[in-house]
Amino acid sequence: MAVKLVAKPGEVEFPKGMEGVIANESRKSYVNGLEGKLYYEGITIQDLAEHSSFEETFFLLLYDRLPTADELAILKHRMTQYRNLPNEVYELIESVSAGYLAKPMSVMRTAVSMTALFDEAAEEETEAAFEREAIKITSRMATIVAAINRVREGKPIVQPRADLSHAANFLYMMRGEEPDEFDTKVMDVILVLHADHGCNASTFATLVVTSTLADMYSAVVGGISALKGPLHGGANQRVMKMLNEIGSADNVENWLADAVAKKKKIMGFGHRVYKAMDPRAVILHGYAKEVTKRAGTEDWLVMAEKIEKFMIEKLGQKGIWPNVDFFSGVVMSSMGIDDELFTPIFAVSRAAGWTAHALEQRKDNRIYRPRFVYVGPATQEYVPIDER
Amino acid sequence: MAVKLVAKPGEVEFPKGMEGVIANESRKSYVNGLEGKLYYEGITIQDLAEHSSFEETFFLLLYDRLPTADELAILKHRMTQYRNLPNEVYELIESVSAGYLAKPMSVMRTAVSMTALFDEAAEEETEAAFEREAIKITSRMATIVAAINRVREGKPIVQPRADLSHAANFLYMMRGEEPDEFDTKVMDVILVLHADHGCNASTFATLVVTSTLADMYSAVVGGISALKGPLHGGANQRVMKMLNEIGSADNVENWLADAVAKKKKIMGFGHRVYKAMDPRAVILHGYAKEVTKRAGTEDWLVMAEKIEKFMIEKLGQKGIWPNVDFFSGVVMSSMGIDDELFTPIFAVSRAAGWTAHALEQRKDNRIYRPRFVYVGPATQEYVPIDER
Numbered sequence: 001m002a003v004k005l006v007a008k009p010g011e012v013e014f015p016k017g018m019e020g021v022i023a024n025e026s027r028k029s030y031v032n033g034l035e036g037k038l039y040y041e042g043i044t045i046q047d048l049a050e051h052s053s054f055e056e057t058f059f060l061l062l063y064d065r066l067p068t069a070d071e072l073a074i075l076k077h078r079m080t081q082y083r084n085l086p087n088e089v090y091e092l093i094e095s096v097s098a099g100y101l102a103k104p105m106s107v108m109r110t111a112v113s114m115t116a117l118f119d120e121a122a123e124e125e126t127e128a129a130f131e132r133e134a135i136k137i138t139s140r141m142a143t144i145v146a147a148i149n150r151v152r153e154g155k156p157i158v159q160p161r162a163d164l165s166h167a168a169n170f171l172y173m174m175r176g177e178e179p180d181e182f183d184t185k186v187m188d189v190i191l192v193l194h195a196d197h198g199c200n201a202s203t204f205a206t207l208v209v210t211s212t213l214a215d216m217y218s219a220v221v222g223g224i225s226a227l228k229g230p231l232h233g234g235a236n237q238r239v240m241k242m243l244n245e246i247g248s249a250d251n252v253e254n255w256l257a258d259a260v261a262k263k264k265k266i267m268g269f270g271h272r273v274y275k276a277m278d279p280r281a282v283i284l285h286g287y288a289k290e291v292t293k294r295a296g297t298e299d300w301l302v303m304a305e306k307i308e309k310f311m312i313e314k315l316g317q318k319g320i321w322p323n324v325d326f327f328s329g330v331v332m333s334s335m336g337i338d339d340e341l342f343t344p345i346f347a348v349s350r351a352a353g354w355t356a357h358a359l360e361q362r363k364d365n366r367i368y369r370p371r372f373v374y375v376g377p378a379t380q381e382y383v384p385i386d387e388r
Numbered sequence: 389m390a391v392k393l394v395a396k397p398g399e400v401e402f403p404k405g406m407e408g409v410i411a412n413e414s415r416k417s418y419v420n421g422l423e424g425k426l427y428y429e430g431i432t433i434q435d436l437a438e439h440s441s442f443e444e445t446f447f448l449l450l451y452d453r454l455p456t457a458d459e460l461a462i463l464k465h466r467m468t469q470y471r472n473l474p475n476e477v478y479e480l481i482e483s484v485s486a487g488y489l490a491k492p493m494s495v496m497r498t499a500v501s502m503t504a505l506f507d508e509a510a511e512e513e514t515e516a517a518f519e520r521e522a523i524k525i526t527s528r529m530a531t532i533v534a535a536i537n538r539v540r541e542g543k544p545i546v547q548p549r550a551d552l553s554h555a556a557n558f559l560y561m562m563r564g565e566e567p568d569e570f571d572t573k574v575m576d577v578i579l580v581l582h583a584d585h586g587c588n589a590s591t592f593a594t595l596v597v598t599s600t601l602a603d604m605y606s607a608v609v610g611g612i613s614a615l616k617g618p619l620h621g622g623a624n625q626r627v628m629k630m631l632n633e634i635g636s637a638d639n640v641e642n643w644l645a646d647a648v649a650k651k652k653k654i655m656g657f658g659h660r661v662y663k664a665m666d667p668r669a670v671i672l673h674g675y676a677k678e679v680t681k682r683a684g685t686e687d688w689l690v691m692a693e694k695i696e697k698f699m700i701e702k703l704g705q706k707g708i709w710p711n712v713d714f715f716s717g718v719v720m721s722s723m724g725i726d727d728e729l730f731t732p733i734f735a736v737s738r739a740a741g742w743t744a745h746a747l748e749q750r751k752d753n754r755i756y757r758p759r760f761v762y763v764g765p766a767t768q769e770y771v772p773i774d775e776r
Contacts, residue, residue, distance in 0.1 A: 030393075107505060199758050229606070370410065
């Protein structure tokens with residue numbers, strides 16, 4: 001170890017936030033930030049959004065290849081089987097979500113953690129058990145978020161149905177009525193787009209937890225905890241707040257001029273890895289057209305497009321482009337989804353990536369234990385309290 | 389970025405488990421692994437174990453200096469004030485701990501997460517709020533673990549007392565009777581010794597979560613999740629299993645000969661950072677003498693000392709020495725503490741370090757987002773399911 005581990009603040013140089021540091025090898029996804037491309041297992045995100053489903057994408061991430069029809073049917077069956085939650089978890093969600101006090105992400109973090117307490121297999125230490133827990137937890141995340149949504153809306157919790165796809169059942173449990181094909185496709189696309197994204201902070205938190213050989217619930221709870229932070233999840237919520245603040249398409253120019261003058265941050269732009277257009281933003285922009293038309297919320301889209309044009313002209317050359325969060329808020333709000341649910345829905349999707357990465361980590365594990373540069377006081381005597 | 393981010397497995401070299409990688413600067417603690425020394429803020433762990441208390445050590449870690457008498461009194465008062473849990477959390481612990489099915493660490497992870505749902509200040513985003521939550525959560529960890537212990541033993545939960553120190557109140561809630569001065573001192577030392585230890589995996593998990601600007605509960609839940617894994621917490625439990633398997637001091641030589649022949653791992657030795665004697669092991673060895681004498685469990689100590697002597701002679705030159713876990717199990721078992729509680733007690737102590745590091749991270753934050761080397765398939769077409 002050539003690095004000086006005791007130093008003055010700023011004396012030792014290192015990349016803040018571990019930018020550019022290699023955490024591990026992975027075969028799950030690849031973000032080509034310079035060209036604005038995203039692949040899961042070498043397949044473009046465009047192909048997956050167009051042709052695949054959340055279940056198939058989950059299979060791809062878990063097992064590193066696309067499933068046969070039979071294999072996909074088996075995974076779907078397993079996910080369906082696990083959809084229901086222990087009664088105690090429904091009761092918890094009912095008792096804490098109604099008052100709108102506890103944030104949905106905190107309820108979700110607790111509900112996932114609590115589900116483990118009623119799962120006899122939660123602590124089983126075999127590879128088969130970890131795989132089963134990955135599928136079980138990923139399946140149940142949707143039920144947890146839908147239940148939180150229902151209680152927040154003052155409506156009865158809707159039990160899952162076994163005859164619907166993951167996306168359709170999720171919307172069904174959220175709304176209490178079966179979604180049409182178009183809405184189902186849009187939700188499926190949202191879930192596919194957010195399922196994995198390299199070594200993002202929540203996936204990394206999942207892996208740090210996994211690297212101690214903790215159980216799958218602990219790993220996912222670690223992921224949820226990290227996603228909860230506003231620097232990770234929640235940007236789409238802030239985009240919607242911005243659009244609602246602007247109020248109408250006519251006001252965009254004035255609002256932007258004012259924002260530039262006051263050096264306000266425009267939400268939904270820029271990304272640590274992407275220095276080009278985020279391909280997920282392009283896909284969601286496409287869906288936003290039909291979704292806003294059906295919902296009569298075209299004004300949001302016009303506002304977003306005006307802001308996008310302005311920002312690309314102004315900052316595109318500097319590598320600041322719209323990211324996935326810029327259009328996802330418009331899409332979900334137009335589908336009638338409360339903005340407090342945006343990050344929990346992100347988690348419903350990202351659970352696929354978290355669990356797939358956790359299983360990958362376990363195959364060739366080493367505990368994550370980096371170092372600090374110690375910049376505190378030099379050796380000092382303990383001074384008794386009456387002499388301080 | 390000079391590193392090749394798309395490669396064949398093994399093609400790009402990087403330190404597995406981020407060994408030697410700098411995560412950040414920190415002024416909290418320094419582990420001098422080569423000399424077997426540990427300092428919190430420049431003060432040796434020996435001085436702190438002898439003269440300090442958990443509350444004072446917590447102050448030191450939080451504010452980077454020892455408190456005056458008044459400051460210490462204020463922190464103690466604040467910790468005392470927060471000791472009680474919401475009724476719903478006691479009820480959860482009662483409903484899931486009695487059957488011995490759910491692991492205490494899973495119950496703890498859930499209980500801490502759930503406590504946030506009844507804490508109106510949990511989501512407040514000011515520095516004062518984060519500091520308050522750090523103190524609140526660290527205080528309550530003891531109440532949660534003691535309650536889990538009581539329910540596991542089939543006994544009524546004991547409410548905290550305001551007139552006792554953190555260590556004394558913890559033992560009081562665990563046992564239902566006030567501990568004597570000696571037992572209080574031993575528990576206090578255990579809590580001081582485990583309070584911080586550089587960039588260990590659970591502290592690092594706490595920081596990855598914190599770096600997204602998630603709340604303090606999420607950060608601590610991330611720490612608990614990582615500590616739960618057997619590569620991090622739980623080694624002292626395995627030391628006790630080993631001693632119980634050996635059965636008596638007479639059997640140590642035979643057991644060791646057999647263990648060497650079968651290349652069994654001897655628990656409680658070796659550490660990623662220490663290549664010399666872990667100073668915490670020396671301190672706990674000292675206390676183990678009196679504790680085992682009082683409890684009539686001297687046999688455990690004799691066994692441990694024989695194993696220690698054998699191992700140091702055999703492996704000391706290779707840098708493999710007893711670590712903190714080697715004697716802590718003997719001490720806690722002799723105090724009548726169930727071995728399933730060892731890791732939760734570790735968490736009661738390490739909460740001080742987790743929260744202090746989280747506050748430090750927030751002062752100069754950047755989200756942790758390292759990279760993977762992508763080693764998956766090259767670009768591939770999406771093959772429709774009926775053609776697979």
